[in-house]
Amino acid sequence: xxxxxxxxxxxxxxxxxxxxxxxxxxxxxxxxxxxxxxxxxxxxxxxxxxxxxxxxxxxxxxxxxxxxxxxxxxxxxxxxxxxxxxxxxxxxxxxxxxxxxxxxxxxxxxxxxxxxxxxxxxxxxxxxxxxxxxxxxxxxxxxxxxxxxxxxxxxxxxxxxxxxxxxxxxxxxxxxxxxxxxxxxxxxxxxxxxxxxxxxxxxxxxxxxxxxxxxxxxxxxxxxxxxxxxxxxxxxxxxxxxxxxxxxxxxxxxxxxxxxxxxxxxxxxxxxxxxxxxxxxxxxxxxxxxxxxxxxxxxxxxxxxxxxxxxxxxxxxxxxxxxxxxxxxxxxxxxxxxxxxxxxxxxxxxxxxxxxxxxxxxxxxxxxxxxxxxxxxxxxxxxxxxxxxxxxxxxxxxxxxxxxxxxxxxxxxxxxxxxxxxxxxxxx
Amino acid sequence: xxxxxxxxxxxxxxxxxxxxxxxxxxxxxxxxxxxxxxxxxxxxxxxxxxxxxxxxxxxxxxxxxxxxxxxxxxxxxxxxxxxxxxxxxxxxxxxxxxxxxxxxxxxxxxxx
Numbered sequence: 001x002x003x004x005x006x007x008x009x010x011x012x013x014x015x016x017x018x019x020x021x022x023x024x025x026x027x028x029x030x031x032x033x034x035x036x037x038x039x040x041x042x043x044x045x046x047x048x049x050x051x052x053x054x055x056x057x058x059x060x061x062x063x064x065x066x067x068x069x070x071x072x073x074x075x076x077x078x079x080x081x082x083x084x085x086x087x088x089x090x091x092x093x094x095x096x097x098x099x100x101x102x103x104x105x106x107x108x109x110x111x112x113x114x115x116x117x118x119x120x121x122x123x124x125x126x127x128x129x130x131x132x133x134x135x136x137x138x139x140x141x142x143x144x145x146x147x148x149x150x151x152x153x154x155x156x157x158x159x160x161x162x163x164x165x166x167x168x169x170x171x172x173x174x175x176x177x178x179x180x181x182x183x184x185x186x187x188x189x190x191x192x193x194x195x196x197x198x199x200x201x202x203x204x205x206x207x208x209x210x211x212x213x214x215x216x217x218x219x220x221x222x223x224x225x226x227x228x229x230x231x232x233x234x235x236x237x238x239x240x241x242x243x244x245x246x247x248x249x250x251x252x253x254x255x256x257x258x259x260x261x262x263x264x265x266x267x268x269x270x271x272x273x274x275x276x277x278x279x280x281x282x283x284x285x286x287x288x289x290x291x292x293x294x295x296x297x298x299x300x301x302x303x304x305x306x307x308x309x310x311x312x313x314x315x316x317x318x319x320x321x322x323x324x325x326x327x328x329x330x331x332x333x334x335x336x337x338x339x340x341x342x343x344x345x346x347x348x349x350x351x352x353x354x355x356x357x358x359x360x361x362x363x364x365x366x367x368x369x370x371x372x373x374x375x376x377x378x379x380x381x382x383x384x385x386x387x388x389x390x391x392x393x394x395x396x397x398x399x400x401x402x403x404x405x406x407x408x409x410x411x412x413x414x415x416x417x418x419x420x421x422x423x424x425x426x427x428x
Numbered sequence: 429x430x431x432x433x434x435x436x437x438x439x440x441x442x443x444x445x446x447x448x449x450x451x452x453x454x455x456x457x458x459x460x461x462x463x464x465x466x467x468x469x470x471x472x473x474x475x476x477x478x479x480x481x482x483x484x485x486x487x488x489x490x491x492x493x494x495x496x497x498x499x500x501x502x503x504x505x506x507x508x509x510x511x512x513x514x515x516x517x518x519x520x521x522x523x524x525x526x527x528x529x530x531x532x533x534x535x536x537x538x539x540x
Binding site for chain 2: 128130176177178179180182184188
């Protein structure tokens with residue numbers, strides 16, 4: 001089972017272990033959480049397992065299947081640790097029982113077992129709807145992605161202590177309320193998957209458009225979200241998961257084109273399409289086709305909001321130029337989207353698509369109706385959309401007022417800058 | 429593991445779900461063998477709240493906190509995990525008119 005140990009291979013083995021850690025530490029963690037029944041114990045065990053690898057592999061050689069080796073090593077270290085603590089603290093009678101229970105449960109670990117299922121269990125547990133939305137995001141990035149608390153805190157502009165507290169509370173709830181470590185059964189799968197996909201999309205959007213501050217993009221968060229979406233699709237090929245993967249890939253493909261060299265926003269119709277990432281578009285388009293083609297398979301039979309949004313993004317990606325965009329098809333897809341996801345923001349996007357298809361007057365009456373809704377009253381993009389439509393209709397005074405309102409409501413520097421430039425370009 | 433499901437309702441909705449519907453739901457839940465106890469309560473304003481401070485027992489008329497939604501009843505379930513408890517709680521009829529708070533029971537530790 002062991003490959004030949006070559007003398008003086010310590011440096012090389014160090015690099016192998018480091019690479020294994022990057023690629024597989026989360027898989028090892030996911031399985032150890034199941035075997036040990038405890039997040040903190042499992043995290044400690046992962047560190048111990050990799051430490052053991054660094055110590056033993058130079059002597060014994062690298063195992064043929066390193067991941068199961070690491071799981072076994074982590075499990076033994078954890079059981080040892082629990083037994084040791086039980087000896088030093090005889091008052092903790094239940095600790096000894098727990099060690100035996102863990103040893104017993106861990107004994108059922110079979111090296112051939114499907115490790116992918118554990119990764120899926122970990123994702124579903126971290127995104128359990130009984131946890132707050134903030135906690136789901138923090139826990140997923142910490143446990144599934146392996147980011148440090150400091151990294152997550154800085155990405156979300158949250159004090160590290162607040163974020164650490166959020167993760168500690170979430171883990172305590174998982175343990176004390178006994179949130180199960182399992183993939184939901186078929187009957188609950190659709191709503192639970194929705195929760196997982198929402199977390200991933202939130203992470204993507206946080207990386208794609210920072211919610212505040214002057215930095216417009218944080219590419220690594222978006223890349224991590226795409227990696228998570230890919231992982232979910234690989235483990236659970238549901239149409240909505242494919243839709244989300246397609247949507248994030250297609251949006252990400254425009255990253256290089258969506259800001260100018262000086263950081264100013266370039267809107268979709270003005271983007272240099274040669275800057276769009278072809279590989280991401282091709283992959284995204286393939287996933288859209290699969291997401292829509294998988295229609296009609298119960299129980300996730302209906303086309304979901306991610307697949308429809310991906311189909312809209314695909315129409316933009318397929319258009320050779322802004323003028324060649326198939327707005328009739330896009331407006332039709334928004335009709336579908338607003339039915340399955342009747343939110344004011346979707347309705348606003350639909351109004352903009354209809355304005356592209358039927359002209360600005362048709363769009364303006366829809367946007368005005370939406371602005372009467374309290375929920376959109378303070379949404380800067382609603383006022384920006386109204387301003388654009390008024391400008392196209394030559395109603396400059398109204399356009400000016402709406403741009404000013406949008407600028408007052410926008411939170412990001414580049415967005416304010418963009419709107420201010422539009423305002424300046426209005427004829428006096 | 430035990431889970432206490434606390435049923436909260438606004439006062440005017442206390443009788444929005446007919447008793448016979450609650451009885452029928454309770455019968456269905458009991459048939460599953462996971463109900464340890466379940467009761468409906470009289471309105472909170474007839475509660476009596478007790479405190480002992482500095483050795484002296486004091487009593488006040490009414491609930492310990494005045495809130496818009498009041499405790500109207502409870503179920504105590506035995507469930508494998510939170511998912512199972514939530515699925516059971518979702519079958520308590522006032523879930524449609526009020527709120528159900530699902531609380532895991534903490535076993536008291538004799539060494540603590």
